[in-house]
Amino acid sequence: MREITSTPEIVCFGEILWDIFPDGKRIGGAPFNVSYNLTKMGIDSHMISRIGDDQLGRELLEVTTSRKINPTGLQLDNENATGTVIATFDEDNDAIYDIVNNVAWDNIQLTEKDLNFVKEAKAFVFGSLATRNKVSRETLFSLMENATFNVFDINLRPPFIDEKVIKDILHHTHLAKFNKAELRMVLEFIDKEYTNEADSIKYVQDYFKLDEIIVSKGSKGAIYYKKDEHYQFPAVEITINDTVGSGDSFLAGFLTKRINNKNPFETMEYATALGAFITSNKGACPEYSLEEFELFKEKHPTNYNDVITNMKNMPHGK
Numbered sequence: 001m002r003e004i005t006s007t008p009e010i011v012c013f014g015e016i017l018w019d020i021f022p023d024g025k026r027i028g029g030a031p032f033n034v035s036y037n038l039t040k041m042g043i044d045s046h047m048i049s050r051i052g053d054d055q056l057g058r059e060l061l062e063v064t065t066s067r068k069i070n071p072t073g074l075q076l077d078n079e080n081a082t083g084t085v086i087a088t089f090d091e092d093n094d095a096i097y098d099i100v101n102n103v104a105w106d107n108i109q110l111t112e113k114d115l116n117f118v119k120e121a122k123a124f125v126f127g128s129l130a131t132r133n134k135v136s137r138e139t140l141f142s143l144m145e146n147a148t149f150n151v152f153d154i155n156l157r158p159p160f161i162d163e164k165v166i167k168d169i170l171h172h173t174h175l176a177k178f179n180k181a182e183l184r185m186v187l188e189f190i191d192k193e194y195t196n197e198a199d200s201i202k203y204v205q206d207y208f209k210l211d212e213i214i215v216s217k218g219s220k221g222a223i224y225y226k227k228d229e230h231y232q233f234p235a236v237e238i239t240i241n242d243t244v245g246s247g248d249s250f251l252a253g254f255l256t257k258r259i260n261n262k263n264p265f266e267t268m269e270y271a272t273a274l275g276a277f278i279t280s281n282k283g284a285c286p287e288y289s290l291e292e293f294e295l296f297k298e299k300h301p302t303n304y305n306d307v308i309t310n311m312k313n314m315p316h317g318k
């Protein structure tokens with residue numbers, strides 16, 4: 001396998017695993033889903049995780065390699081098994097996850113190479129689940145303390161929620177992504193009552209010195225706060241296949257534009273389109289080409305009448 005020597009543009013950290021659905025297993029893990037879709041967007045992305053020395057680990061390696069995800073950030077664990085999750089769907093077709101504990105990705109070690117990659121990368125992406133075990137948690141903190149742009153997609157997965165750890169991470173975060181329930185939980189952690197979204201966001205921004213926050217709202221779309229600016233984008237209308245990884249692909253689309261300093265309109269438009277595209281497909285990491293996505297995006301344009309912003313400079317002609 002070819003070693004990467006140049007610094008990746010984005011480094012993702014955390015769980016890589018098999019989601020075991022009633023109809024078969026699919027590769028997953030929120031940070032892996034982000035890394036996968038970034039790669040599809042043409043972004044050079046590096047995934048730091050750990051797999052077991054077992055059949056499921058070998059299968060994970062095969063899939064990542066065949067899908068052109070660079071596997072050099074995947075550590076091999078001789079003691080712990082490759083991660084698995086028993087996934088089912090509720091009556092709204094939302095996924096419910098039973099995440100097997102004490103697996104390989106709970107034991108990600110700190111390496112010199114990863115530390116250097118994170119220092120140089122334009123963004124470092126992670127969630128809260130990888131902090132459930134001490135080893136991966138300590139590695140994450142060491143990396144985060146050295147990164148220049150920390151992107152925290154909180155992705156709360158009960159029962160693995162630790163208030164102190166989440167607050168500590170938020171103090172290091174530059175861009176956070178919450179859904180509405182997660183935003184309320186963070187407010188509870190800092191003893192702030194929810195009055196309305198804008199006030200809550202302002203409070204969280206000031207409390208954690210955190211300029212950029214995305215709140216995802218499912219079928220209602222998403223809103224991006226950047227200091228005092230906000231940009232609310234509607235969800236793109238599609239037929240839902242399943243919602244697994246929709247937030248992860250949204251984030252991949254968002255970062256593709258954000259790290260290249262595109263304006264927030266273009267950034268949000270791309271993010272909502274990629275989230276919708278993946279939701280219209282099966283699973284979080286379907287096989288597709290950038291051209292297929294671009295075609296989908298053209299056929300499903302953003303309804304600019306439903307964009308809500310406090311900024312005047314909408315892109316020309318919108």
Ligand SMILES: OC[C@H]1O[C@](O)(CO)[C@@H](O)[C@@H]1O
Pocket residue numbers: 015017019027028029030031033085097129157244245246248284
């Ligand atoms: O990472 C925890 C779980 O979240 C997902 O990534 C979806 O966002 C699943 O693939 C995984 O089982």
